[in-house]
Amino acid sequence: MSNENPLVPSSPPEVRFPVAEYLGGRRIDAVVGRELRNHTRFRIHRLVRAGAVLIDGQVADIRQRVYPGQQIRVRLLEPPDKLLRATPSSLEVIYEDRWLVAVNKPAGMIIHPAEVDRADTLVNALQWHLDQTAVAAGLLRPGIVHRLDRDTSGVVVATKDHLSHRRLSIGFQERTIRKTYLAMVEGHPAEDDGTIDTPLGQVTDPESHLVSAADDAINPRPAQTDYSVLEKFDGWSVIEARPLTGRLHQIRVHLASIGHPLLGDPFYGPRGEIRRDRSGTLLIEPPAAPPWPAIDRQALHAHSLSFEHPITGRPLTIESPLAEDLSRLLSDARR
Template sequence: MSQDSPDDDIVLGSGETGVEESSDEQNEDDTCEIRIGEMVYRDIVVPESATGQRIDYFLTQACDGFSRTQITQAIQAEGATLDGRTVRPSVKIQANQRIRFRVPEPVSDDTVPENISLDVLYEDDGLVVVNKPPGMVVHPARGNWTGTLTSALAFRFQSLSDVGGPTRPGIVHRLDRDTSGVIVVAKTNSIHVHLSEQFANREVEKEYFAITAARIDRDRDIIDVPIGRHPYQRDKMAIRENHATSKAASTFYEVISRHGRFTQVRVRPKTGRTHQIRVHLSHIGAPILCDRLYAGHAEVSLGMLTGTRDAAKDTVLLERQALHARKLTFRHPQSGQMMTFEAPLPADLMRVIERLEQLP
C-alpha cells in the first residue's frame, strides 16, 4: 500500500485546497467521495451510532476493501482529518463531526513472487505438500498482500494451477493465518480439479491437533451444528440455525490428555466450513487456547498456565491459536494411491505442551 503524502497544493484541514475539487453525489449515509488532483478522499459525517468509537475502527467499518491495518497506516500518514485537523488512529469521534479520509491506493491482484523459505513435505510433477508455518496467510487479501504462501510458491515453482484465479495459484484449500500444518497445492489445473472434487465429496481425511482453554469431560464426541456468519462481527463465524448463511458442519473430537483446566484434543472435521473447529470447540465451552476471536485472549504466558501472578512466570509461550493441521490423507489424482502426510508439532505448541505436562 502506498503512503503518498498530500500534494503540495493541498492543505488538509484548512478548508482551502488550492485546486478544484470534484465530488460524487452525496449518499444517504452522509458520505461522498472527492477527487483532489490524483488523490481520492472520502468525506463522512459521523452518525449518532458511532459516537465514542475510535476513528480507525469506524473507518474500517465504513470503508469496504481495506483492513484495519491499512486504515491505521493511512491515518498515521496524516491521511485523515476530523473537523479539519489531522488526528491519531486512537482518537474518539462524536456525532456530526466530519471526517476526510484519503483512500489508500488499490493493491494489485497479481501474486508477487517472494523468496520465502518453505517446509516442503512432498513434491512431484502434479502437486506439492507444504507444512505451513503459523502467521503465514495462504493467499493475498486486504491487509495481507505480501509474505503469503502463494508468494512463496510463485517464487519456488515455475508452474502452478490457475483454477483459483491470479491471487490463488495452486491453492486447493486454506488454513487460517495462525493455524499451522499440512496443506496441499496443485501444480496443474487437472490435479487441482481432482483434488477439489475429493474435498467437496468429503473423501479427504483431515486431522488436527488442538489445545483448549477448558477441560473437556467427554472422551470423544461429534459436534454437529450449523455455522454461519456472525450477526454483527464480520471477521467471525457463529452457530446459526435456519439462517441464510448457515451451512451444515460436523466435527469429531477425541481427548488425548487433560492437564488441569486445559485439554489436548485430536480433531477430525467432516466438513470444511470457515473457522469450523474454532467455532465448534467454543460452542461446547472449550475454545482453542490463545484464539483471539473465540477465546478472548491473544497470548498465553507461563503464569496463565500455572494460575499464578508471579512476574517471573509471565514469559509468553504462545501468541497464536493452538491449532495445527497434523495429517492430511487423499488419493493421488494421477496414481490413485492413498497418501498420508503428517506435519510435526511446531516449537511454540511443544513449549506449551511441555509446561502443561508439568501441571499437577
C-alpha cells in the same frame, strides 16, 4: 567462427502433456490455457498462431478441437505474462512430486494475497519454490485447493497442474479427503470422544467475518466435527479434531460452543461468546489467572491430510510436524 551467443538458448523451452478426459472436445487454446495458467488467453493465441502448438506432432489451428489421449506440445516462444510475485522463503516442504507440493505453513502467514501488490503470502513463496525447477519462471502456478486461517499452522497442499487441481478440489467438495487437526483447548471435555453436529453461520453483525453456532446465526449451514481427547493437563487438554465439513473457523467455533475454546483464540470464547468485535475491541474480560498456559495465537495445527493421489491413485497421507511454539508448550506441560 560461430555467431551464437552461449547465454541464449539455442531453442525455446517446451512442455508436453496429454489431453485430459474432461477436456475432450474443447478448443486447443482453452486446453493449453488450463495447462499454462500464468499465460493470458491473448498470449496463448499468439503461440498457436505462431505455430508453436502441436497436436500429435501437427501444427494446431486456433479453431481446432482436441480429444482425450492426444499429445500436446507447446514451444514457449514467449514467457508467462500473468505472473504472481515470487518471494524467496524458507518454507518447509514436507512432500513433493511432479503434481503436488505440500508445506508446513507457519502461523502468521496468510494463504493468498488479497491485494495485488502483496508478496508475503504462502502463494508467493510457493511460486518462488516452483520457479526453481520449472523450465521457465512462472510456467507452473501453485493451485490452492484448501485454506488455513492465518494463525493456524500446519499442512497445506498445492497442485502444479490443472488435472490434479480439479481432482483434489472435487475431493474436498465431496469430503473424501480426511483432515486431522491438533487443538489445545481450555478445560476438559466431559467425553473423551464425540461428534459436534451444530450448524454454523455468520454472527448477527452483517459486517463481521466471525462465525457463530448460536440459534440466531445468519444463513447457518450444516457442520460436523469429530474429536478425541489425547491428553489432559492442569486446566486444559489436547484434542484431535476431524472436521467432516469445511466451514470457516469450524473447529474453533465448534470446540468453543461446547465450552472448550482454543488456547489463545482472540475471538471465540466458551459457549459461543464473542471475545472481541470486528474492530478488535475487547468485549469479555479474560480470567485474571487462568490455569492454562499463555500463547499468542490460537493453538490449532493442521496435522495431516489423507487422500487418493489425484494422478497415481495411490493412498497418500501427508503429516506436518507440530509447530515449534505448540511443541514447546506441550513439552513444558509433560515435565
